[in-house]
Amino acid sequence: KKKKNCISVFKVTMAFSRFEVKAVFLLGLALLSYRVEGARRGLAGADVTVFDVTTRGVKGVGKTKTAPGASDGVGAATTVFDVIKYGFKGDGKTNNASASPAASPTASPNAGATAGPGAGATPGPAAGPGPAAGATAGPGASATAGPGVGAGATVFDVTKYGAKGDGKTDNAMMFIRAWNAACQSTGPAKVVIPEGNFMAGEVFFKGPCKCSGPIIVEVVGTVLGHTDLIQYTAGVWIGFQRIDGGLLLTGKGTFNAQGEASWKYNDRKNNPSSPLLPISLKFQFVKNALVENIKLVNSKGFHMTVTSCNNFTLQGLRITAPDESPNTDGIHISRSDLVKITNSVIGTGDDCISIGEGSTNIGVSGVTCGPGHGISIGSLGRAQDKDVKGVTVTNCSLTGTTNGARIKTLTNSPQIAVSGVIYEDITMKDVKNPIIIDQHYNSKNSNKASNVKISDVHFKNIRGTSATDVAVSLSCSEAVPCEGVELVDIDLTYSGARAASISSSCSNAKATFTGKQNPPACA
Incomplete structure (x- = not known):
């Protein structure tokens, strides 16, 4: 009887064990089903980029089959990557492992995380098949540009990469995606910012590019700078870097940095070592460039800098900011060769044009400056400053500016040189210091002389009015006096409020005076 009871207990225990196993098994299935359903629902709203293979020209053998999820909402708002569009064939014979170079990450701008247009939340028109399925154009590009700038180039419209001209959306990443797609294409390429107000924080357009000929950026609308300074980690709003195949920045559009919200944070007057506010446009290591017809308004810091560039032309520009805006230089050039600025109107709170260290073969003509x-x-x-050599400024006019034709060097400087400078055919109106060499610039911070050697400098045919009674000031270094300074046909009259006679002032300057001299030449 005892044995029989043990057997009964054993059978009951086994029954419970089987029940427990079955319960655990069913519970596991339920959990798995729940996870799968949750994942499916999550994918339905996820920002997944979809590449439909049919957009790459693939034709399946047999009946067309709708991809899973196309009808039930899974991935409904995503960009589709269909392998057929990358050259795959569903014929059971073709080896699809190497079907198309388009499948290579380097072949398509969509493949990389940083370059991929359409990788944003809303693929928009970029998700559809582009006119060129291969690496040349990629999704989001139109076949060719119409008549006008860059005719025949493939157009990369930033709105096709998610940009919105609503004045609120930060379009920085959308701009970069459009640029990367154009830069990595193999034919002529043009990035277009159409009509609208496109706000953006920090943006860098980087090369080198693969497209043939100069890459074109056409700005039709207005680009607005983000007003939050935290957005700018490199002191630049929009940068163009390492482009050696040529660049054309054109259009009738405007870059408005909205700097008026940030100028109160500029403390350079009280603390010269404090950082400058972000530069609106910075070109660095760019060769064979043309920037034309664009407008720049109210930069936070400098409006434009051209650094370490070669064969760079700027023409037809309009740059404006109030005269009280701090350090808002119009165009600053440094360490660049063969830079030409023509037919532009510039009025800012600092230098209209400043030609910095390491600049060679610089030409400025037809510029209207003021304030x-x-x-x-x-x-x-x-x-670490380098020599400046070969600067020609001709046929320019200045109105109401604090200085006219100026050379300025710091005290206690390293030994560098400035030579081969010509200011010619310049008109001044109510300019405070029409002709000035100042080698004691920022002298309150040091009583040591400047070691910048200035020579071979020519001021020719400069006329107009001076707002101060000293119209010509040559204040050269005690350590390295100026040599070869020439003034020819100077005709400046005093326009100030108080009664005064106009004069010249010269110190440590070996200068010659020929032709008309008003004010009278230094004794």
């Missing part, structure tokens, strides 16, 4: 601090060479004399 501002004039057309200046310098300031020069910081550590």
